[in-house]
Amino acid sequence: MSTLENTTTAIVHEVINEEYEYIQYNKQLRLIRSVKDDMYQMQSILTACFAPDTKLPKDWFRNQSTIELLSEAQRDVLFSENSEEQRVGKKSQSPKLYENREKLPNGLRGYYVHRLLVNAVAMWASPRYAWNIYKLLDELHRQERGEMEKKLQAKDEVIESKDKSIQKRIPRSVPKGKEKNYKYMIYTE
Known part of the structure; x- marks a missing residue:
């Protein structure tokens, strides 16, 4: 187990294998993270949030609000990616927002979501977290x-x-009591 120290928080990493690790995402969430693409296992999010057994990762994708969120996220990712490509002048592969990784060993298999979706899943899983x-x-x-x-x-x-x-400057411009003795001229060119 290794610890990375920051001035405000300590993030604890525990290696599972070369490609996956446990990470202390925040005070409440200890999640399984894919090292290569920084995606997080949904089941570990549900477990960390003490979600009831009735909430399954696949159910999250069926919600209308989730469909809208994923659509907006995809639009945002594509927009920011296209502007970056235009600036740099290269073509890159679009990052995945989620992926079902069925061919992994037990404990690691399941849906993985982009790091920006972790809180959305956690809020769906736990009203207290939300x-x-x-x-x-x-x-x-x-x-x-x-x-x-x-x-x-x-x-x-x-x-x-x-x-x-x-x-303060106005009284110096026109002495008191002499306001009517002065003529103002406007110059135009």
Whole structure:
């Protein structure tokens, strides 16, 4: 077992064989990961989420919301891939979003999903996990709103200080009590 240290988290890898490993995806999910293509076994996601035995990986693909999600993901992958190909000028193979790997040994066989779909599967498998993700997203959006408000407040302060600066200069332009003695001219070219 090897551990990779980061400043915020420790991700634990446990090798199963040359091509597969257990990975601590986050605090809750310990998943089977394909090393060669960074895809995750759906059954390990369901197990980590304590999904009931009635929820099977194949059922996830039948949901209308899943069909729409996969369609959108495929469109996004193709779009970002095409823009990259145009920039680099080469043709690459489209990454798979999921794959049924039936020819693997027991414990490893089954559906594998792209890493970006792990949370979607986990949220389908566990309402508790979904709720935690919603709270996490809400906290993230709350922080973003706070940052936007701080930026707007800073801009308002700059505008206010410039306005005060302009207001200080106005009395010097026209002395008090002499406003009607001055004539303003507009030059045009």
